[in-house]
């Protein structure tokens with residue numbers, strides 16, 4: 001078996017989904033399971049749904065179509081802001097999207113009216129992370145304009161944190177979100193079904209009872225897939241961190257000096273890596289490169305192995321005392337970035353297995 005492979009343990013994902021949805025339910029929150037890091041893998045979505053998520057969240061229309069084509073009937077939420085040019089496709093693929101541009105909402109409304117449908121939206125508000133979102137001062141006029149669009153129904157207010165700016169959810173910004181939702185409700189005399197404040201960065205706040213009662217909706221990806229909260233990237237109690245295993249094959253194994261020799265310039269990717277001289281070491285080259293994964297995000301299963309670096313097509317590992325042979329397959333646990341790259345890479349074979357419950 002030549003290609004690197006990524007094995008997905010659907011029982012681990014189901015288990016993690018159950019832990020996260022129960023925690024959220026205990027604090028009055030409904031969970032959307034986010035499959036985007038797996039490119040909308042249908043078995044991952046099914047495992048999340050068995051584990052109790054109420055809907056599937058996806059960032060790309062292609063992934064939503066993939067899930068639908070596989071027969072998944074659950075509600076789908078489009079997480080990435082819709083593109084203006086794809087309004088038609090967005091209304092077809094998703095009944096609910098997250099939005100922050102009136103021009104786009106007008107286009108979605110036009111399509112929805114023409115199709116005798118209503119497209120539901122959660123308006124996204126910017127609360128410090130500086131990715132997507134309407135500025136709080138603009139929210140009331142924005143909502144007034146959105147409510148005039150006949151094909152659109154505003155059903156919620158949301159925010160996204162801990163993504164671009166690394167800003168964690170806390171009592172202050174969540175109270176701000178709750179207050180903005182209340183302002184929208186009182187100004188326009190309407191009820192918002194969802195106040196969507198949380199992703200995997202909010203688990204500590206939720207568990208500590210710090211989430212305002214008004215925040216009743218969470219979009220959870222990494223915590224279900226990899227079993228980690230995302231402020232400190234700590235394993236979340238009761239979840240499993242072993243749902244994904246990336247494997248590649250040893251194709252060269254030799255004793256080599258630990259430090260490069262010769263005039264040093266940039267490496268293949270424009271960096272100038274430092275290598276300490278630790279004499280001669282045992283090095284393995286694997287058939288795994290940047291076309292397959294984010295090599296900085298790999299943790300070897302065998303603690304005696306250390307990732308030294310890699311290029312487009314090779315991963316270089318130091319094997320301190322591990323009994324290795326050419327042809328061995330070595331396993332690595334991917335972080336979110338490596339998972340995303342491996343799932344997206346056409347060179348990595350994907351397979352699912354139903355592992356033992358632990």
Ligand SMILES: *Cc1c(COP(=O)(O)O)cnc(C)c1O
Nearest residue numbers: 034079160199200219220221222
């Ligand atoms: C990706 C994404 C999520 C999921 O975030 P996790 O940190 O993986 O839980 C939630 N909301 C939006 C808008 C996203 O794009």
